Amino acid sequence: MAVVYDWVLSFEQELELVWRQRWSLMTVLYICVRYLGILYCVVDVLGNISVSITDAVSNLLYFTLIWMPVVVNTMLGVIMMTRIHAMYQQSRKMLIFLVVLLLASTIASGVMSVMEAIGASGVEAVLSGYHMCLSNIPDTEEINLSHEVFIPTTVWDMLALILAVWIVVKHVYELRQSSTRFTFADCFMVLIQSHVLYFVAVVTVSCLNLSLLSPYILYSASVGSDIDTFILHIAKVVQMFVLGPRLILSVREYYAKLVTRSDEGTGVTTIAFQERGQVSTGGDV
Template sequence: MTVVSNDPSWWPEIEFYHVGSYCAVASTVAVIYDWALTFEQEFELVWKRRLSLMSIFYLSLRYGGILYSILDVPSNMMSLSVTDAVSTFFAFEQWWIMPIANTILGVIMITRLHAMYQRSRKMLIFLVVIFLAVTIPSAVISVIQSVHLKGEEFVLSGFHVCIFEGTVQLPATITWILGTVWEVLALFLAVWIAVKHFRERPPTGSMIEDTFTVLIKSHIIYFASFVAVACLEMSMLSPNLWNSSVGDQIYYGIVQMSTLMQMFVLGPRLILSVREYNANVVTDSEEAPCVSAIAFQERTYVSNGSSV
């Protein structure tokens, strides 16, 4: 049922949605722009190759992120009139795509770490157990919350607003805390094996050292962005950030944009960065026999990197 109100007490809420709509448009433009920048790489490294699990993950993150960003615009636009059913659809879409994207990113991290630890079965089992331990509670929280999730159209002083009822900030923050625990562990394991590797085998400029460098650099950049976004998300628990002031509105918009950039821009680039490096290795090996010999001698490590 559409709720109509001209109560002036809703004006701060209207301004809040105004800022949200601007940020939604800006986020959508940024995600699509990054896709346009990397489409040539994507075509060479994903579309022209045999379909693999990593390709499916990449396409899910890239095009799922674009779809999410596009659908996020009408759900925040105040000039659009939508039914309660459409509002509820937007609510479920926004509520579930994020956990699914985080799960995909977690599997990508497991694959990268498994490769760095020379496909150790013990490490794989350890990573899977820990990942399930932090993912299952998050999934349960999402299911419980989504049962009560409902979208409703409000007409506030002539502006159409889609308000999601049933969302609770604390359970959502718990999922971010669990995700941060997983990311900290993943970073520790990545740095640990890299330090151990370089101590046992001083850098010589060979492909294995370069592969580890690529993995570590992309991992650290992604981890830094995740920590920043997680801190922003968890700071939303503060009651001082919900006073509908201009500063609070801008802050919330920054949180929205940062979350999308971390998942749907840096996430796909985790795969592209390693695939691009491996493609360059293949090109160099075709041009230089000596490099090909190194690749053959260290084929275990090269295949590990290429699995990502």
């Protein structure tokens, strides 16, 4: 419900900053991540409510829940790759490095998802008179893979975080060494408002995923283990489908304000943070 609630809250922004702007790669990525998130939540709810469904439908729901995070995390990776490439002044070497790294992460996650799906299935079960869609995973190795599949994505996110922090620190140092007037709020508003929260969510999800790799927690029937799993599920949904789309909305809103302030004749200092050197809410930002 958090995803739908966030979509309703930000729909006016979406209408102005996405649908009414010229289409670009970022536009397509935003729409895919936002509305796949809503679909993911609907599928998740259908798998946990009392509805009589066939095993075929259960299989469809189960494999949707397996593959959608892989697809969405790849899209978020493309968004972050574009941002970091722009922050490094569109360095070709950095772009090649990021593309190779993201491809390696995506392929590894895809292969592990295929291995997880082999032999696994979704089945309809009746528990105390309630119809439920449950996953049938016969092998403990496949159970482990359901958590290990996020390790390649975690590696990518951590490296993206390191690269972003490094260029920000370098930029601050260069500004302090120069005579250029430095305005922190103007330069790094985008990072503070969206990227920091996104990276905090990524670190939280990564830590919870790694904790569940411990057999003492993964195979435990304790309340604490159930709470960890529940928190991980919520954190993943918020990271992918709430903070993910806001990466684009916040940057477009920021540059829309820059255009307005520029039209009013207000001087601003900003970091090079978009492609093609254009300040436009409709560009690939």
